[in-house]
Amino acid sequence: MRKLLFEIAYKGTNYHGYQVQENAITVAETLQNAIELVFKKREDITGCSRTDTGVHANQYFFHMVTDNNIPTQAAVKALNNTLPGDIAVLSCREVPMDFHARYSVTAKEYLYKIWDNPLPNPFLDGLVLHARQTVDAEQMHCCAQEFLGEHDFIGFCSSGGKTHDTIRQIYRISAERKGDLVEFRVLGNGFLYNMVRIMVGTLLPCGAKVPQIGDIAKILASKDRKMAGITASPAGLYLNRVIYDAAFLTGGSCEIKKES
Amino acid sequence: MRKLLFEIAYKGTNYHGYQVQENAITVAETLQNAIELVFKKREDITGCSRTDTGVHANQYFFHMVTDNNIPTQAAVKALNNTLPGDIAVLSCREVPMDFHARYSVTAKEYLYKIWDNPLPNPFLDGLVLHARQTVDAEQMHCCAQEFLGEHDFIGFCSSGGKTHDTIRQIYRISAERKGDLVEFRVLGNGFLYNMVRIMVGTLLPCGAKVPQIGDIAKILASKDRKMAGITASPAGLYLNRVIYDAAFLTGGSCEIKKES
Numbered sequence: 001m002r003k004l005l006f007e008i009a010y011k012g013t014n015y016h017g018y019q020v021q022e023n024a025i026t027v028a029e030t031l032q033n034a035i036e037l038v039f040k041k042r043e044d045i046t047g048c049s050r051t052d053t054g055v056h057a058n059q060y061f062f063h064m065v066t067d068n069n070i071p072t073q074a075a076v077k078a079l080n081n082t083l084p085g086d087i088a089v090l091s092c093r094e095v096p097m098d099f100h101a102r103y104s105v106t107a108k109e110y111l112y113k114i115w116d117n118p119l120p121n122p123f124l125d126g127l128v129l130h131a132r133q134t135v136d137a138e139q140m141h142c143c144a145q146e147f148l149g150e151h152d153f154i155g156f157c158s159s160g161g162k163t164h165d166t167i168r169q170i171y172r173i174s175a176e177r178k179g180d181l182v183e184f185r186v187l188g189n190g191f192l193y194n195m196v197r198i199m200v201g202t203l204l205p206c207g208a209k210v211p212q213i214g215d216i217a218k219i220l221a222s223k224d225r226k227m228a229g230i231t232a233s234p235a236g237l238y239l240n241r242v243i244y245d246a247a248f249l250t251g252g253s254c255e256i257k258k259e260s
Numbered sequence: 261m262r263k264l265l266f267e268i269a270y271k272g273t274n275y276h277g278y279q280v281q282e283n284a285i286t287v288a289e290t291l292q293n294a295i296e297l298v299f300k301k302r303e304d305i306t307g308c309s310r311t312d313t314g315v316h317a318n319q320y321f322f323h324m325v326t327d328n329n330i331p332t333q334a335a336v337k338a339l340n341n342t343l344p345g346d347i348a349v350l351s352c353r354e355v356p357m358d359f360h361a362r363y364s365v366t367a368k369e370y371l372y373k374i375w376d377n378p379l380p381n382p383f384l385d386g387l388v389l390h391a392r393q394t395v396d397a398e399q400m401h402c403c404a405q406e407f408l409g410e411h412d413f414i415g416f417c418s419s420g421g422k423t424h425d426t427i428r429q430i431y432r433i434s435a436e437r438k439g440d441l442v443e444f445r446v447l448g449n450g451f452l453y454n455m456v457r458i459m460v461g462t463l464l465p466c467g468a469k470v471p472q473i474g475d476i477a478k479i480l481a482s483k484d485r486k487m488a489g490i491t492a493s494p495a496g497l498y499l500n501r502v503i504y505d506a507a508f509l510t511g512g513s514c515e516i517k518k519e520s
Binding site (some may be wrong): 007009010056076080084086087088090117120121122123125126127149 | 270344345349382383470
């Protein structure tokens with residue numbers, strides 16, 4: 001028996017999220033179907049994170065225990081020949097049996113893309129939030145810095161989340177303009193249900209109401225979901241980077257940054 | 261009555277080409293449905309070109325004669341609020357009644373995108389040709405120069421094309437690497453059915469057979485479809501630029517380059 005760690009990327013538009021569900025096509029089920037064809041046996045797989053319907057991943061990991069001895073490079077190639085074009089296997093490696101795709105994660109980075117040209121871009125449909133008013137990326141960047149450090153994010157969490165511990169730590173956060181796109185990035189030790197989408201919904205201007213320095217600190221202190229903004233569209237959200245404890249990973253760092 | 265010229269862009273993945281067909285969703289029919297809602301009347305529209313199933317347009321024009329007096333900017337906004345996210349209206353202007361979206365075209369540029377990283381990119385699915393072997397963009401560029409000038413392109417035309425005149429003129433042609441993408445561009449006075457896709461299929465290496473200097477001239481001279489390569493996938497093809505006689509167009513050039 002060996003434990004394999006797969007690195008993948010996917011466009012989430014046509015999936016009801018990562019996690020297997022009844023009566024809905026998910027990324028996990030699509031992966032399991034491809035694995036069954038390649039490994040000649042249906043295997044359980046364990047993902048690094050849940051993602052919602054329509055959310056994308058530039059980097060995602062899952063592990064699988066198998067007695068199949070297929071070389072890792074052959075597995076990558078065969079899976080890519082089997083999977084639909086919106087899911088790609090980027091790498092596969094053997095990991096120690098005590099490694100866990102979810103519990104061994106030490107940090108994750110999310111990317112959120114906002115397109116603020118008044119005209120739509122048909123090639124970014126489903127891949128960005130189309131903001132109808134211009135975003136001040138510098139102001140967004142400055143306001144976002146108040147999220148840095150350890151906070152109780154209970155006000156930035158949708159009901160339906162299952163965790164009782166709502167304390168999370170944000171290590172790095174930024175907003176940067178690239179042409180008509182604003183890229184918002186947040187690196188933290190963990191994220192509550194819909195947390196990044198509510199952070200974005202709070203940082204974006206809403207009609208005449210433009211977030212000001214001090215607003216985020218106040219909303220965090222209130223611990224009140226109603227004080228925060230809307231939950232921004234899933235279309236702009238990408239799980240961008242997953243960081244594991246290097247001690248687990250032999251043969252090079254597992255932190256492989258893939259950006260679209 | 262007035263004649264309006266609309267500039268649009270679309271992702272062709274979900275459409276059976278531009279031209280209206282029975283029992284298939286096309287770009288033209290989707291536009292007519294949106295126009296009917298905005299203009300309160302079903303209008304005929306005339307496009308600048310046919311495009312095949314799955315082919316995209318960074319720039320496309322159609323004209324329409326209407327007695328509706330809606331301001332052009334309001335029409336753009338209302339249509340974009342009505343159309344699906346994979347079709348965007350970029351501009352609208354009044355043109356002389358003797359302007360014709362198709363017959364007034366003086367030149368067109370096509371773009372063909374080839375992705376040659378061995379790993380697939382889920383965000384480019386349907387938007388590129390995924391070449392399984394590395395493309396030598398410089399060699400492709402050099403070989404392509406033999407297409408320049410006036411030639412009989414009958415060997416680079418699929419049966420099903422309706423024209424008898426198979427002479428076309430190529431003004432500019434290039435292949436350029438941008439990271440893992442190779443961008444092939446061709447500007448000409450007109451193109452036969454599947455001509456650009458057959459040009460690409462002939463320029464790409466096929467197994468051990470890599471096109472050499474002199475090959476294209478020989479195939480052109482043969483006027484034999486069987487001498488040319490395969491018809492490359494529609495997924496990589498974009499109508500990229502449509503050029504009209506400037507005499508028709510008041511209020512600024514109509515040559516608006518839009519690239520993804």
